[in-house]
Amino acid sequence: ADIYSFGIIMNEFLSEEIPFNDIPHDHILAVKICKGLRPKISEDIPKFLVDLIMKCWDAKAENRPSAKELSNENKSESIKTHPQAIYTSRLLNFINLPEPVNSSDLTSFQVNSVSECFDVQLNESDLDEINQEDDNLNDEI
The missing domain is CATH 1.10.510.10 (Transferase(Phosphotransferase) domain 1)
Structure with a gap:
């Protein structure tokens, strides 16, 4: 059983x-x-x-x-592996990667992510306005 x-x-x-x-x-x-x-x-x-x-x-x-x-x-x-899978380290050549940022720098990460993903240009005041609207919605709930 x-x-x-x-x-x-x-x-x-x-x-x-x-x-x-x-x-x-x-x-x-x-x-x-x-x-x-x-x-x-x-x-x-x-x-x-x-x-x-x-x-x-x-x-x-x-x-x-x-x-x-x-x-x-x-x-x-x-432990079965695919015959074409590569499980060893190798040098990868990435061209035009963005400059690395620390994860604690979330503001610039969010702005850049939105801009890159949606081709939208946001400045700091736009982001502040969006955050304020989110805060207002959360206060209402």
């Missing part, structure tokens, strides 16, 4: 959906689960995780993986 529950929790976590949220949780649901009903699995969950969830939900407990097998399977899957 623990491994079955692990599969339920894993699916709930990955799909962000409560199992059987569209039907009553009663004795009829329990009978349907015993007859093979399982929660929906989201289509965007990777196949290796879907397979793992399905193994955890096997009707026969002896066919379900052990906790140790789950741990080993997760480790082996997590």
Whole structure:
């Protein structure tokens, strides 16, 4: 039951959906689960995780993986890498990067970000006016 529950929790976590949220949780649901009903699995969950969830939900407990097998399977899957991925440091040549600023200098960061992203020219008085309007809205709430 623990491994079955692990599969339920894993699916709930990955799909962000409560199992059987569209039907009553009663004795009829329990009978349907015993007859093979399982929660929906989201289509965007990777196949290796879907397979793992399905193994955890096997009707026969002896066919379900052990906790140790789950741990080993997760480790082996997590260390697979894409053959074209580069995992070593390399020199990158970035041309025309803006001058670095400290994160504590948020005013200039916000002005520059807005200007660059939206091609809007803001000066200090415009920014002060926007901040004042935001403060007024927050006071009303």
